[in-house]
Amino acid sequence: MIQYFDPKTDSIINPIHAQRDLGTPEKFSTTEITLDIDGVSITVPQGTSVLRAAAILNINIPKLCASDNLEPFGSCRLCMVSIEGMRGMPASCTTPVKAGMKVQTQTPALAKLRRNVMELYISDHPLDCLTCPANGDCELQDMAGGVGLREVRYGFSGENHLDASTDTSNPYFDFDASKCIVCSRCVRACEDVQGTFALTIEGRGFDSKVVAGQNQSFIDSDCVSCGACVQACPTSTLMEKSIVEMGQPDHSVITTCAYCGVGCSFKADMQGEKVIRMVPDKNGQANQGHSCVKGRFAFGYANHKDRITSPMIRNSIDEPWQKVSWQQALDFTANKFRSIQEQHGRNSIGAITSSRCTNEETYLVQKLVRAVFNNNNVDTCARVCHSPTGYGLKATLNESSGTQTFQSVMAADVILVIGANPTDAHPVFASMLKRRLRQGAKLIVVDPRTIDLVNSPHTKAQHHLKLRPGTNVALINAIAHVIVDEALLDNDFITRRCNDLAFSKWFEHIKDARHAPENTWQITGVPAQEMRAAARLYAKANNGAIYYGLGVTEHSQGSSAVMGIANLAMATGNIGREGVGVNPLRGQNNVQGACDMGSFPHELPGYRHVSDTTTRHLFENAWQVELDHEPGLRIPNMFDSAINGHFKGLYCQGEDIAQSDPNTQHVQQALMAMECIVVQDLFLNETAKYAHVFLPGSSFMEKNGTFTNAERRISRVRKLMQPLAGKEDWQVTVALAKALGYEMNYAHPSEIMDEIAALTPTFNGVNYALLDKLGSIQWPCNEQAPEGTPVMHISDFVGKQGKFAITEYVATPEKVNKHFPLLLTTGRILSQYNVGAQTRRTDNQIWHEEDRLEIHPHDAEERGITPGDWVGIASRAGTTALRATISKRMQPGVVYTTFHHPLSGANVVTTNNSDWATNCPEYKVTAVQVTQVSEPAKWQAEYREFTARQHHFLNKASEPFNDIS
Amino acid sequence: MSHSSTSHLIEMANQIALNLSHGREQLECISEIAKHIQRFWAPSMRLQLIALVALDNPQIHQRVNIAVTQLSDYSAPT
Known part of the structure; x- marks a missing residue:
């Protein structure tokens, strides 16, 4: 119904x-x-x-x-x-x-005392209420009014702090010390809520004042610009610059952040159609009133001058763009796609969906591909990040998702973080994690680098297993071996919940001495004693929780590592309650959703294989078409097929494959081999430079829909303003389908969700009315769980038993040798987000204007590299150049960079090696050589030239002949 | 078909074989390789692999050679 x-x-x-x-x-x-x-x-x-x-x-x-x-x-x-x-x-x-x-x-006595207290506060406070930025939203005003303050008997000529100066160093908020009442809410917010401890009260009595760092400006201190202090401040002392400029909001709307997989709930404060401020929603179930610099402040990209608001077409990438009407662009696309299919077969086109887009939008793109393109060539960004999670957890726990809520970490006793850097990539969750560590939980970190979490204010990892990149499975097997060897198995759980045969095969396999830490240390570089101690710590914990990220999945054995992690949780009975579990830290705001919506070449919505006849008939009836029962092409397969001359057309929504996919030159070759590339995005991104059709997209502020975060939590995205280009992303897909002859009739995204719910058992109970009532819903939400499912696998693994999987370590084919003696691994930084398309167009640039190559002092010295030097990084795939940062948090033999700036060319260097089961690229292991250079790499010079030309084509885009939309 | 995409296809198939080789008997391993390829590879890729096996490409892992005979697209040579 x-x-x-x-x-x-x-x-x-x-x-x-x-x-x-x-x-x-x-x-x-x-x-x-x-x-x-x-x-x-x-x-x-x-x-x-x-x-x-x-x-x-x-x-x-x-x-x-x-x-x-x-x-x-x-x-x-x-x-x-x-x-x-x-x-x-x-x-x-x-x-x-x-x-x-x-x-x-x-009581009269209380009233008098309160007035006296306020009198003291106001005796050292500016009296400029009417022109103060906090006018209308000031707790000091409220209290003064509430207690009935009428006079300040001390007068105003005594010593005071009214001439204290304002620190405007942070790009998003000011610190006006003259208004400070030293309530220390900001200091406590930075400690308890964020866990950074950047602020303190210096001095005593009358001299007390709030300082950042060692009496530094905010920007020079440890402040991570999360905004918790600004939110906590009851006066105008810490105030958003946007409020200072524009005044108080006139209304607010609750929506969900479009950056990372935490999926913070925000209250968008608005004046008319303009968002003037984003404040964390204290009722947000994922974030509980906290946020990070990106969601809180870096939303200005939606109105950046680079924003393209007109559809454009061109016949070749060597021509300028032509601005056209929506209808013209869509007809052009439809004609091209149809003629390509006529010439090259129905499998010659496909689509890539976006984690930036809502569940409803992603659902429509996979529907477009299946019902209108008549094939299964649809894939999503999860391919390059957590596809091994999908494969690995399905194979072991029978469902492709994490098992807990974020809140569950507060009940964990031992936390094992493998291949994840939450303080940079999931900051709000990391703040919760740090709070739990300050309460006494123990921490084990598995990472080739000494990430911030290893040593943070008031928290320190008990064990940091600083392994060599590419050896995860050997390490995980060693931990499993110790658990078996030292009789730390939870036999009761295993007997009750897991398949006997699978377990005994696994047991026989893992008990072999080759998996012992004493033998694997040669592979991993982790001393046996450390490994044993860490394994014992996890296995003996009452509640042991594992959190992992792309440092696990983006490997040639990513799926094996995920299965290994599930094995550890099952072996120790750490599943099915609060404080435990297997927690993949999904990176993007809606990557979980994109996967749930079946935007995979082999799966329909709800993780059901396309060959499953019952499921396929369900969709065939609903969509009134016959559906292909064979798997389609994954993104890397699409590239290979394009180079082979078989794959010719691509509808790419909100994904920048030319920057984010590995082996850039290979991707460029593939793109240039195609005949019709359609990019739907906000800006002229790297992929758009190779495109023939540009369809202007809509940001999360310009549409209605839902996102699903790493907790399987479905939350509302609410429209704050009209889409700048006139259409929400889902409306573009509907219009494209129509141009191709297929009607999709939806008046509102809620109707799309209703269709999804009707066709997907795990989503059966989901609808917008329930989302409004509950705030958010964690799937499965159906008859068995009408209000959703916070913790999974409580009594069984989706009605069945868990299956131990055998994971033998297979060394990556990417080997170091004397030409490429170092291993490059990649990661992210707090202030920038993925390819940086959004954050580079905000003031976050102030924190990370360029990607750097991090190198250990020993390796740097061998090569004569000093801080800030330009260095060339060469691999078997390509060469690029970056400036060097020398850091002891690396280990000898390993270098590191981020990939937020296209000019860095980080992916020019990464290879086509990928996970055996899912083709998730092995970004984390590339054999490289690093040398001092005096000029940028050839690729960079070519890139600059190509980009300049494409920008020229954009600037020269001619106006439409007539304005029919 | 370009040389690099041929070798890439073979690499992917061999990788599957290597990762499914342990803790399993030979026949079970081959069956799992076949099932994996059937389930996750597009028909065009499966046909390419079958063609490469038919050419007796020496790079291809022995177990892959046998596994392709279990694919739905396979037809025994006459």
Whole structure:
């Protein structure tokens, strides 16, 4: 049954669940306490503060230094109350409720004291309310008004801080010290919420002031610009520059971030159609009111001057673009695609979907390919990142997804992070992880580099297994061997939950001495003792949780490593409850969603193989077409096929294969061999320079839909402004289908979700009304789990048993030799996002203007390289040049770079080696030589020339003859 | 078919064979190689591989040679 969602009732201002600040954090306890506040009775969990209990009753006791995402501090002395039987006037923020307590929040004595407190605050505070950026949203104003302050008897001629200067060094917010009331909310936010500890209070008494770092400017300190302090600040001291410029918002809409796989929920503060600020939504289930520099501040790219808003076409990439109407562009595309198929067969075209796009949009692209192109040549960016997760977890745990929520880390005792760098790539989750570590959980990090997480303020990894790139499976097998060898198996779990035969085969295989740490250290470089200690730590934990990322998957044995990880979790019984599990840190905002939506050559939505007749008939009936039952081409196969002359047309939505896929020269060759490349994107990205049709896309702020994060959490994306090019991305796909002769009739994306729900068992219960009601839903959501599934595999593995998989270490074919003696591995940095198309067009450039090659001092010295030198990096695939950074966090024999800038050409150097099961590229292991150079590499010179030409063609784009849209 | 894409195809097939070789009997291994290729490779790629095997390409892993005979696209030479 299709449930209709009425767009008229989806008001722009979604019922913003209470964004009210309840004073102190929520406490959880099975013991309930009943007390009396101002004569009203309330029952709350033990541990709740009196302040919070009152706030729940809508009795808002005045407060300045308390905030409900921070532990109470008790410094402002405003929240004092009168409690029967207690002496004096205790601060309600630091007073936990007690059974039978009788609290009075207002008395003449309290009122007088509060006025006195405010009087002191205001005696050292500028009185420019009417022109202050916080006018209308200032807790100091609220409190002064609330306590009835009428005069400041001290006068204003004494010593004060009114001439303190403003630190404007951060590109997104100002620190105006003259307005600071030293409540230390910012300091505590940086500690408790973010975990960076960049701020402190320096000095005492009257001289106390907030400083960043060692009394540095914000930009020079350790500040990561997450904005938690700005959010926490009750005055105008820490204020977004956009608010300073434009004033207060007039309305707000809740939406979901389009950057990483945490999928933070944001409150978009707007003036008319303009987004002036993004504030983390405190009710966001993934982020709980926190965010990082990207989602919080770096949204300006949507209005950047590089934004293209007109469809364009051209016959060859050696010609300027022609601006045309939508209809002209779509007809041109349809004609080209049809004629290519007529000439070269129906398998000669295909599409690539985007993790930038919503579930509904990705669903439509795979529908377009299957129902209209009549083939299965559809693939997605997951190919190059977590496709091994899909394969590996399906093979072992029977479902292609992670098993927990992010919140689950707060119940973990031992955390094993393999091939992931969460403080850079999943910052909000990393903050939660660090909080858990500060509470006492233990940490094991497996990474060839000493990532920040290994040694962070107040947290340190118990074990850092600094292995050689490409040896993950040997390491994971060694850990498994120790678990078997030292009898650390959870036999009860294995017997109850796992397939006997598979387990005994695995057991026989892994117990062999060749897997012992004493023998594998020669492969991995990790000393046997360390390995054994780490294995014991994980295996003996009450709750052991594994988190992993692309350092596991982007390898020639990526799928094997994933299966190995699942083996470890099953072997130790660490599945099916809070605090444990197998957690793939999906990188992108909707890569999980793109996979769920079946934008794979071999799977229909819901991870069902195209050869499965029952599933195929279901879709054939719904779509009224016959569907191909054979798998289609994966992205790397599309390139090979293009070079062979068989694959000629590509519809590429929101993916920049020319920058993000490995072996750039190979990709360029493939693109130039095609006849019709259609790029749907916001900017002229690298792939668009090789395209024949440009369809202007819409950012996440310009459409309705849903994203699914790494927790399988489906959240709403809400339209904040009209799409700049006139169409939301899903409407473009619908229009393209129509031009090709297939009608898709949807009035609103909610109808697309209804169709998905009707056809996909794990999504059966999902609809927009339920999403509004619950805020977000973790699939599976169906009859068995009507409100979704936070933790998976609680009693069985999707109705079946878990299967141990045999994973033998097979060394990568990518070998070092005397010509290429070093191993290059790649990664990401906090301020830039993937290929940088979005973040390079924001002020985040200030933190990472160029990619650098990180090299260990020993290797640098051997080559005469000093910091900042230009170095050439050569591999069997190609050569590029970068400037060098010398760093001890590398190990001798291993170099590292990021890939955020196209000119860096990081992928010119990476090869076509890929995972055996999924073809996920082995980005993490490339044999290279590094030498000092005096000029950029040949590829870079060619790139500059080519780019200049393509920009010239864009600038010369002629206007349409007539404006028919 | 270009030389590099031929060798790439063979590399991919050999990789599958290597990774499915352990903890399994020979026949089981060959069957799994065939199933993997059947399930994940497009028909055009499977046909290319069959053609390469038919040419007795020495680069191809022995088990792949046998596995292709189990593919649905395979027809025994007359």
